[in-house]
Amino acid sequence: MSFPLPSQLRLLALGLLLPALSLAQTPAPAPAAPAPTTTPQWYLLDPQQDGVMGVSATRAYAELLQGRASVPVTVAIIDAGIDTAHVDLKRLLWRNAREVAGNGLDDDQNGYIDDAYGWSFLGGPDGRNVDIDTYEDTRLLARLQPRFKGKTRATVPAAQRADYDLYVKVNKTYNEKLKENTQRLKEIEEAYTENQQGAQAVKQALNVPALDTATLHHPPTTDPQLLAVTQGLYQNLVQAGYPSLEAVLEEIKEALTDTKNQLEYSLNLKFDPRGVVKDHSNDVKERRYGNNDLYGPEPSHGTHVAGIIGADRDNGLGILGLASNVRLMAVRAVPNGDERDKDVANAIRYAVDNGASIINMSFGKYYSPQRAAVEEAIRYAGSKGVLLVHSAGNESKNLDQEMQYPAPVFQNGQRIPNMMTVGASSRTNNADLTANFSNYGRHAVDVFAPGNQIYSTIPGSKYANKSGTSMAAPVVAGIAAVLKSYFPSLTATQLKRIILQSAEPVHTQVHQPGTKKLVDFRELSETGGVVNLYRAVELARQQSAQ
Template sequence: MAFKTFVFRLLSLYTITLAGSSLSLAQSSQWFHLDAKTDSVWGISTDRTYRELLNNRKPTPVIVAVIDGGIDSTHEDLKRILWTNPKEIPGNGIDDDKNGYVDDVHGWNFIGGKDGRNVQYETAEVTRQYVRLRPLYEGKKRSELKPAQQKEYDLFVKYRKDVEKKRAEYQEQYQSYSSFSNQLVTIISGLKNALGVSKLDTATLRNPATDNDFVKKAAAALYEMTAAQGFAQAEDIQDELTRGLEDLKAKAEYAYNPDFESRSIVGDNPDDLTQTNYGNPDITGPDPLHGTHVAGIIAADRTNNVGVLGVADQVKIMAIRAVPDGDERDKDVANAIRYAVNNGAQIINMSFGKDVSPQRKAVDDAMRYALSKGVLLVHAAGNDNKLLDTTASFPADRFMDGSAIPNLITVGAVTAKNDEHLVASFSNYGRKTVDVFAPGMSIYSTTPKNGYDNLSGTSMAAPVVTGIAAVLKSYFPKLTYADLKRIIEKSAVVQNRKVLRPESDELVDFTELSKTGAIVNLYEAVKLAQAEEAASAEKKG
């Protein structure tokens, strides 16, 4: 979730009345696996699907590529399901399979150097474009330029304004939210002392053991804040704020800082799109939180009786590091897609995006290449509560020539609340641009160092859909990318109801927010796949 949205929601929760049933389900450790009919929450019915529909079918392994910021390859819930390059000998410094990448045992890192260093922070694309144009137009007047240069000069002025505005905004937000975070820490510490407890879970906050009215009111307010976010304890809010503050600081110090440069670590020419064999085999990187969480949603080990359960049970995760803390580069995304396709990925999860794409053609060409090889792409819609029908966002839902991308599914996020708050307030949406919605709020999954935590975003909704696609491909291996997309969309459950438009008080029909007006469901998808399989067999027989 966008951190600004998260904090604003916390600050406004004192006036929100919440339904008890929705809260209890939101706190379920993995509510997205639950079933709408039996649990009254719009999960994808994972457990019911395995229990009722798939128990007599034999799955086949499916390779799913996760293009992200890195994956903790040692995690107890992920190490067994990592893809291993069968033709590569680990650590021998030789490109054994001759694919252009040395020691790519579990994937590849396109934002690392051959010396083993890695990019963690990166500038926003708008900052990079401003820096590119600055030597050409700084100090110039538009009237002095040739007509052919004036259009580019206008872009320079726009980029400069955007960079300066964004940097100032993030610096101000960091200061403001730091103050709020400090106050929250003080409140949590004070309540712990007053109640004599070591942690403030929702049960303690709902029924505090005290006669002090002030403590009761403080506990009630903190309970609303905690429960509304789907957290189990107040300390989870504190952790979320800490992560959010780190993100704000990174944006203020790096993303919109025109004097920051990290690409030299990689050692390539970022403008040379013909370069493909740069990087290193470190698939973890300095901060694998996001990618580790995404991988766990798709395929956390369902057989080891520890931690959490992924959606799919026969997946091998190929880790491709191409997304830093900042905007990913088009060159890296294009090469990551091609690497995934060339090394056998059948589905690619892409939980990233940005507003400017100067090398868009390279990404388009890579997606066309994936299309030619029958690979399905699943993309997060984004967390800016924007109407994508009228707002630029990349990778886009269409090719540059305006034609639809047949092998792409774009995913928005829903919450565990079975009411007008169903759509996540941060989610992007669009009747022409977003295909489906999936659970994306307070999703409990794997985090680095054998950890587990709730994270929110369309970044979490996309891997839910990727997991569904992987289950379908695993249990019905003859399905093509087109079949997978069609079945997922056709089986999604249409929501004929009024919901709040993201980050708005306006009630709209859910059907106005995406092409299908529906939330994905694994049970319905498998049921449809079975019906089509039976119909095909009957026709042939």
């Protein structure tokens, strides 16, 4: 699990900081920026009224939902953890009423001691937790390489050829990742150093402590060269949705740390952190393991996801979550690296058994050795009327050609009726409407939702922009929670149908993710549209009136 690199380096491609490296050289004029909206939460706004490709949540609450009764809805967030003390989340946490917090007992006899607010399948009985784990490619290669390295298919017994073919495949993808990350590390290190120096040069020239948009918009200088530099930087920051150059550098620094971790741990054939958990990692029937530490080593990702779904709309602080009457259930199962099928299956079951109506799954991978166990859990969720919302992934891939897991279809080819797969869209209805990093697929991806520069909660009662299909999925989960809250009789399949039917096709010519090729946005997902809460509520009202 990581945030997409393309968004983190996107500003470098725009030349955001590079003009600052040489103040003796006047930069070319920057492109005109769109007028900034009055809120950093552009994704809540309306395409017609506000001119951005948001989901019309603000309009829906003002025009359709005001004064209407709602019921609380529990949304489980299977992720890396949540900062349960965040001022914009703590009032809305799901609470296990059958469990007495902190008494060291399994009061409700469900096999999980002190699971008062959720559970972690990445923790051990001694309180330690898995932070970074390997990729599934790495785990498979470590298992298969001793059997097949140096052999050819012809020399392998027929009964082992399926495993040999898998070995050849994972060996290829593993080495591609190793090469890509090694090169990426070099590029990010160079970019961070150069851009940090450039930012420092501008700060010194202006004699200011930071380069935020307010300072850059009205810089304390009359020097024409400095004014040209600050104007270009300001316009690009506003256009890209960053509050400051320091925020840009922080994203690049996060990308640097993430890439180092991938090389040192996630791609390390000898690294195995699972001993911390003390479970039998290959026993998919094992359910009772883990601990109740919901924060974990790094809850930034899950905290951001939680805020998108249900940050407190009534406390007058921070941001507004999509859902107003929600209970947020934290289930830790996603490390920095690839999640394990066993943990995902158990996390889904835990959420279902504890009353979740919707489960957000902002994670994914390209190998699933225990796929059957995950699918069994998904079927179980379906039997209980639970909707699963899954992120499409951040590798600019066509999922019609390469499957990502959990897949949108069962192994028998049947479409999963209670799961949605979500791609990431951006703010403007132009060639950049698709987020450059987003996976897509005319059949494999159901719909797109805002996922580029999404402002939400982060640990320490703070807020920040993050990008990824990991942000798009909770937008859809939040919409589903609103519908379920105001129209509680809706089933999981009805929720899915309403959300998809209310996403009107968009025929804008957009860049196919990862390329400059222009394609019809309609061709990138099953619906060809961006989710819209206003239209979804209208559709739900029509159905409830029948």
